[in-house]
Amino acid sequence: MKKYAIGTDVGGSHISCALVDLEKGELVEGTHSEGDVDNKADEATILKSWADVIAKSMKGIDSKELAGIGFGMPGPFEYANGIGRFAQVDKYESLNGVDVASKLKILLNLDDATPLRFMNDASAFAAGEAWLGSAADADKSVSITLGTGFGSAFIDAGIPIVEGDQVPEMGCVWHLPYADGIADDSFSTRWFIKRYKEETGLEVNGARPIAEAASTNPKAAEIFNQYGRNMGEFLGPWLKKFDAKALVIGGNVTGAYNLFGPPFEAALQAQGVSTQIHLSSLKEHAAIIGSARMLSADYWKTIQPILPKM
Structure with a gap:
């Protein structure tokens, strides 16, 4: 049973994440990690800084137990497909048009079947507070x-x-x-x-x-x-x-x-x-929890149709 998900909160200059037990509806203690990000850096540097932080939170489980990774991501972003649309917004512009989902899977050594799912960061915060906050x-x-x-x-x-x-x-x-x-x-x-x-x-x-x-x-x-x-x-x-x-x-x-x-x-x-x-x-954990919930099968069915409209 893949009952664990990584929830990730991507900010303008930081990233934080943690392992969430979807069955129990709680953060797994000792799995929170965070790091600074240079949003003006090139594509490879930004994605590696994200992957390094996410990898720390993944250490607590076998990858076979991982249901996937959820991201609370600032816009503009193509949430349904995991593609950056950061044009003329003075942050993450090197990710404009980049298939973030596919490239992070490679950096994290995840197989194609492991889903990476994205929603707006403010929506992830609100979803986390509505679920467990x-x-x-x-x-x-x-x-x-x-x-x-x-x-x-x-x-x-x-x-x-x-x-x-x-x-x-x-x-x-x-x-x-x-x-x-x-x-x-x-x-x-x-x-x-x-x-x-x-x-x-x-x-x-x-x-x-x-x-x-x-x-x-x-x-x-x-x-x-x-x-x-x-x-x-x-x-x-x-x-x-x-x-x-x-x-x-x-x-x-x-x-x-x-x-x-x-x-x-x-x-x-x-x-x-x-x-x-x-x-x-929940404070800084709200968006982590909200984004991780996208890996719950029942929740995903209801939220997936909304993502293209975010």
């Missing part, structure tokens, strides 16, 4: 990740919803118009950097220094207030439209939830949103 008791949930980008996914019965009247186009919100641009401009870390410089004239490299200053700097505190209010006003209508029972929040900015959470929740309450809010319980 904070949204496990909710039939309909939304997950967001707050960091260098504004990731999001809508989940119904464990499956990402990418089309229909209840969700935005592509089943995510980063691209929707907001303020003078799109939502990603207002709810990623670059918004914090921009606002802090506008308010103080100082340059920082992320949200953390602003959070650390908030206890003594009213301008820093107000930036987080504004962030929470704006995000609540933006997300509220979609949470109501989807009838989400749970909202899971993850990503690096979540560490400052004590600063932006109260105004965020107040903005939702003002709109009559009753969705339960949770901070991610």
Whole structure:
């Protein structure tokens, strides 16, 4: 019985993975591995850096026990076929048009019958939280990740919803118009950097220094207030439209939830949103768990038709 799968979370500058026991529905202790990746490197260098990390997590089992490898992969990517489409996105451009699945199989010494499966990284995070995390008791949930980008996914019965009247186009919100641009401009870390410089004239490299200053700097505190209010006003209508029972929040900015959470929740309450809010319980393991679930036969049957639409 091939009950084990490798779940893999590919980030813009890192990769992390672990072995998941599909029968028990849990990470296998001692199999987590991670490494840095130069997303500007050539194809061979990037793929080898990925394969080296994955190989470490595979050491715990015989390859005959491996059901396959799942990947939470940033876009643009041809998820159904495992082909990179990283054109003009300032990362992994050397993988544009590359059959990532086939080349990784060679590097990992896997036979052709071992499947490598791919889904959007934000969808993998949300699927993991819906399976074993904070949204496990909710039939309909939304997950967001707050960091260098504004990731999001809508989940119904464990499956990402990418089309229909209840969700935005592509089943995510980063691209929707907001303020003078799109939502990603207002709810990623670059918004914090921009606002802090506008308010103080100082340059920082992320949200953390602003959070650390908030206890003594009213301008820093107000930036987080504004962030929470704006995000609540933006997300509220979609949470109501989807009838989400749970909202899971993850990503690096979540560490400052004590600063932006109260105004965020107040903005939702003002709109009559009753969705339960949770901070991610799985954290960096969510996308690993969600991507590994694609190797479960029953889950694969339901999610496979969705991948071309991600």
